[in-house]
Amino acid sequence: MTIPNPHALDSLDPVAVAVTEAIRSGDLDALRRLLAEHPGLATARVVEEREGCGPGGRSLLHLAADWPGHVPRGPEAVAVLVEAGADPGARFVGAHRETPLHWAASNDDLPMIDALVAAGADIEADGAVIAGGTPLADARAFGQWRAARRLLELGARPTFQDAATLGLDEVVEAGLRATPPPTPEEIDEAFWGACQGGRLSTAVLLRAAGADVDRIGWGGLTPLDVARAGEAERNAEVAAWLTAAGARTHTETTGPDRP
Known part of the structure; x- marks a missing residue:
């Protein structure tokens, strides 16, 4: 055939x-x-x-x-x-x-x-x-x-968010200095990615650039939620840093009965 x-x-x-x-x-x-x-x-x-x-x-x-x-x-x-x-x-x-x-x-x-x-x-x-x-x-x-x-x-x-999630600090720093600079939304998304990837130094960079520690991302997860979901030791370090910075979980941010 x-x-x-x-x-x-x-x-x-x-x-x-x-x-x-x-x-x-x-x-x-x-x-x-x-x-x-x-x-x-x-x-x-x-x-x-x-x-x-x-x-x-x-x-x-x-x-x-x-x-x-x-x-x-x-x-x-x-x-x-x-x-x-x-x-x-x-x-x-x-x-x-x-x-x-x-x-x-x-x-x-x-x-x-x-x-x-x-x-x-x-x-x-x-x-x-x-x-x-x-x-x-x-x-x-x-x-x-x-x-x-x-x-x-x-x-x-890598895009700006790729670089943040993978902990490519030099690329992230270059992105923050770019003209035009990343938007607040792009910084928040990159910060969420850094927390997902357990990239503490990158998260610190992006927090200093104004990232929202309670930004709700994919799956309704906050940066603290997604850091805690990671299994690597580095994720635990990011979660501890976020907690010390006053970051909240999705439930703490929205309340138990809200989407």
């Missing part, structure tokens, strides 16, 4: 089931056989209804990078798929426009990040579920610190 290009395969289609299993299990022989038997398969999209997202189409590289990531022989599958014609910059079709690299970053999957970038994936591709940003924005927002560091090593350019 020749698969038209581009072609959407229902996720329950036998070919879609077989290629998904081959990719997710690391069966490269089966993957090569399917690609040879079905010309056009490398550029096809597997379409299914995803909870909370409506119908969406994933490229085969998205299948390799999909949650929870770290599939067996994933980087080798990337090479096989790209050689067969798969686009390393393919976009999810549906509720967002994320690339496979966005997904690898969200899963802290360093080997997959390396393989996709080596295959030509755009490290600065926009379209993240996090404010339409880059793969680095996903890694930062989801607390995937190893992925974030690897993306930086590979040349990703």
Whole structure:
């Protein structure tokens, strides 16, 4: 069977089931056989209804990078798929426009990040579920610190909020001196990120720049809430500093019966 290009395969289609299993299990022989038997398969999209997202189409590289990531022989599958014609910059079709690299970053999957970038994936591709940003924005927002560091090593350019969340004090200081300077809202968002990442020195910098210690961010969490949610010892240090500065939790800020 020749698969038209581009072609959407229902996720329950036998070919879609077989290629998904081959990719997710690391069966490269089966993957090569399917690609040879079905010309056009490398550029096809597997379409299914995803909870909370409506119908969406994933490229085969998205299948390799999909949650929870770290599939067996994933980087080798990337090479096989790209050689067969798969686009390393393919976009999810549906509720967002994320690339496979966005997904690898969200899963802290360093080997997959390396393989996709080596295959030509755009490290600065926009379209993240996090404010339409880059793969680095996903890694930062989801607390995937190893992925974030690897993306930086590979040349990703951090935003002001990325830099604050990752504790890049020199970048944050340069941002504060920039013309025009960051807005109060941007400073508050960066401060929240620094507390999420457990970056005490960065939080101190941003507090001195006027950051609101009770700013409510993603998930209704204040800086104190998100610092306490982190498991690293550095998060405990930030939480203690915030408490000493009079910072409050969401409940303390809004009251128990208010949103």
